[in-house]
Amino acid sequence: MFEIECPYCGRRDGSEFSYAGEAHISRPSGDEEISDEAWAGFVFMCRNIKGVQAERWVHSAGCRRFFNMLRNTATDQILAVYKMGEEPPEVEKQPLPSPSGESLGSGNDAVQVMGKGET
Amino acid sequence: MSDPRRKSPLAHRKALNAPDGAVSLRERAFLAKFILRVSADGEVAEVLKLPVMANTSLKHNGSTILWLGPDEWMFMAAADGGGEMKARLGEFLGGVHHQLTDVSDHYTVIEISGRKAYEILMKLTPFDLHPGAFKIGHVAGTMFGKTAGLIINRSVDMPEFDIIVRWSMADYLWCLIAEAGREFGLPAQEPVGQVRGLRYREAS
Ligand SMILES: [Zn+2]
Numbered sequence: 001m002f003e004i005e006c007p008y009c010g011r012r013d014g015s016e017f018s019y020a021g022e023a024h025i026s027r028p029s030g031d032e033e034i035s036d037e038a039w040a041g042f043v044f045m046c047r048n049i050k051g052v053q054a055e056r057w058v059h060s061a062g063c064r065r066f067f068n069m070l071r072n073t074a075t076d077q078i079l080a081v082y083k084m085g086e087e088p089p090e091v092e093k094q095p096l097p098s099p100s101g102e103s104l105g106s107g108n109d110a111v112q113v114m115g116k117g118e119t
Numbered sequence: 120m121s122d123p124r125r126k127s128p129l130a131h132r133k134a135l136n137a138p139d140g141a142v143s144l145r146e147r148a149f150l151a152k153f154i155l156r157v158s159a160d161g162e163v164a165e166v167l168k169l170p171v172m173a174n175t176s177l178k179h180n181g182s183t184i185l186w187l188g189p190d191e192w193m194f195m196a197a198a199d200g201g202g203e204m205k206a207r208l209g210e211f212l213g214g215v216h217h218q219l220t221d222v223s224d225h226y227t228v229i230e231i232s233g234r235k236a237y238e239i240l241m242k243l244t245p246f247d248l249h250p251g252a253f254k255i256g257h258v259a260g261t262m263f264g265k266t267a268g269l270i271i272n273r274s275v276d277m278p279e280f281d282i283i284v285r286w287s288m289a290d291y292l293w294c295l296i297a298e299a300g301r302e303f304g305l306p307a308q309e310p311v312g313q314v315r316g317l318r319y320r321e322a323s
Contacts, residue, residue: 008173008189013245015262061267062260063173063188 005081006059007067016061022046023054023068024088050074054088125149128227128289131311135297137304142233144296144305146289147281150228151201153194154187155208157217166211176258176271180207185258185271193222193269193283226269227289231296232279235303240280242299246270250278264295 002014028034028042047053053073058066070080070091079091127148134145157163159171168179169192176185182196182204196204201223208219231240240248246261247253248270258271266288271281284292290310297308 009259010173012261015245016260061262063191064260065188 002076004057004069004078006062006065007081007083008063008065009059012059012062016059018058018060020056020058020066023056052079052091056084128286129229129293132290132293132308135300135305135308137233137235137300139304140233141235141303142231142239142300142305144293144300145230146293147228147230149198149223151194151196151198151204152221152223152226152283153201153205153208154220154222155192155194155212155217156190156219157192157212157215158190161215163211163215163217167208174257174259176256183271185269187260187269225286226283227286229282229284229289229292229296230273230279231282232277234277235300236278236280239296239299239303240270243295244270248272248280250274263292266292268292 003011004014004017005011006017025042028038050073052070055069055071056066057069058064066084068082068084068086068088069078070088071078080089082089127146129146129148132146134143136143155167159169163169164171168177168184170177170184170186172186173189174186176183178184181200182194185193185195187193194204194208201221205219205221212219237248237250240263243263244261246259250272253259253272255272255274258269260267260269262268263270263282263284266284268288269283271283273279273281282292294308294310297305301307
């Protein structure tokens with residue numbers, strides 16, 4: 001069972017939650033003047049990190065509030081949960097072993113391991 | 120019930136009772152329900168007696184107030200108490216930035232009670248309903264099978280829960296609970312939504 005800590009309701013089953021994309025992406029301002037490229041960048045281009053990623057989640061079956069989460073996309077380990085508008089808390093940037101036991105990023109050189117703040 | 124033409128989503132169902140009072144199932148139709156969204160800062164929470172602690176509820180002036188979110192509450196009252204409740208809320212909220220929505224006909228309430236109620240619901244939801252965790256008066260939004268619902272612990276001497284469910288999912292949840300309760304003697308219920316849909320397609 002996959003459990004998530006809602007910042008309002010507490011620990012609940014993962015099936016009550018929905019993923020809502022990468023966090024801390026701000027919508028470009030000035031609707032009409034923005035180029036198609038800028039819009040495409042905002043709508044479609046995600047970083048797709050293997051490692052610790054800041055994500056938005058919503059407690060869709062519970063309090064229906066959005067919140068942010070720092071999650072290791074390779075292991076599903078949740079490192080932190082924080083409210084909308086808050087800065088991501090500092091977490092120890094320590095590469096965790098993947099479920100199969102190999103270190104992050106090994107086995108596929110095309111995949112870049114990214115930590116928090118790296119681009 | 121003021122309007123005799125009004126038909127509840129489970130009007131075609133009769134209350135179910137398992138032998139020996141193991142479990143009973145009935146609809147509490149037409150309860151007045153309002154959703155209030157307002158900032159809990161200031162005196163609003165105190166004046167309206169809003170339960171500010173997550174997943175709790177309060178009884179006040181004949182209505183039950185449920186916590187739905189950090190700035191969202193549901194007010195429930197008897198079927199005919201809606202107008203009065205709305206007027207009373209309006210009185211306090213006049214000068215406050217808020218949103219008040221009548222959701223009486225958006226949801227209905229299924230009541231499940233009896234000493235096996237807890238065992239039955241345990242099969243349908245991932246939420247921890249153990250009385251040690253989900254205490255009397257507590258409320259939680261969670262999943263029941265494939266539908267979302269809001270559950271309230273109304274137990275007094277015996278387990279008793281209200282599940283607030285969307286109108287269109289009420290029959291689904293009713294049949295699901297009956298199915299889960301078959302081992303305790305609840306009769307099987309045929310989901311009529313599907314049968315009706317079938318007839319409609321045949322006719323067209
Ligand atoms: Zn929540």
